Amino acid sequence: PLGREQMLDDRARFSKPVTELNEPLSNEERNLLSVAYKNVVGARRSSWRVISSIEQKTSADGNEKKIEMVRAYREKIEKELEAVCQDVLSLLDNYLIKNCSETQYESKVFYLKMKGDYYRYLAEVATGEKRATVVESSEKAYSEAHEISKEHMQPTHPIRA
Numbered sequence: 632p633l634g635r636e637q638m639l640d641d642r643a644r645f646s647k648p649v650t651e652l653n654e655p656l657s658n659e660e661r662n663l664l665s666v667a668y669k670n671v672v673g674a675r676r677s678s679w680r681v682i683s684s685i686e687q688k689t690s691a692d693g694n695e696k697k698i699e700m701v702r703a704y705r706e707k708i709e710k711e712l713e714a715v716c717q718d719v720l721s722l723l724d725n726y727l728i729k730n731c732s733e734t735q736y737e738s739k740v741f742y743l744k745m746k747g748d749y750y751r752y753l754a755e756v757a758t759g760e761k762r763a764t765v766v767e768s769s770e771k772a773y774s775e776a777h778e779i780s781k782e783h784m785q786p787t788h789p790i791r792a
Contacts, residue, residue, distance in 0.1 A: 672712060686698070709756045736783040737788075744773065
């Protein structure tokens with residue numbers, strides 16, 4: 632049987648072609664896409680936090696072989712996390728946000744908030760100049776979502792930023 636993580640990966644993988652049809656997603660499709668990728672990236676983020684904690688404890692022990700194994704595993708998780716985030720960001724920029732009509736405020740705000748989230752996830756594992764760049768991209772997406780929602784959505788709207 633498939634493991635939970637594999638099923639989540641499959642759900643995200645099957646969502647991608649629907650997104651690439653270049654047609655607006657229904658609210659249900661939009662939510663399914665969001666949940667599928669959030670679960671995939673959530674598993675990686677959780678693993679990364681655990682392994683980073685183990686790495687810090689292992690560094691104190693001074694066992695070089697163990698330190699290197701833990702570091703290699705953390706880097707593997709980072710690469711997976713970055714790949715999923717880049718995949719989502721690509722879908723958002725190349726299809727979802729781009730294909731929102733001028734009056735699809737709710738969808739545009741939803742996607743921009745999602746974009747901010749995925750840049751934030753990248754920031755959690757990035758360092759130095761790369762971190763500064765993804766933090767800036769995250770803030771820009773959240774800010775744009777906030778401006779659109781402020782202008783076109785009720786203050787009580789559940790998606791409003």
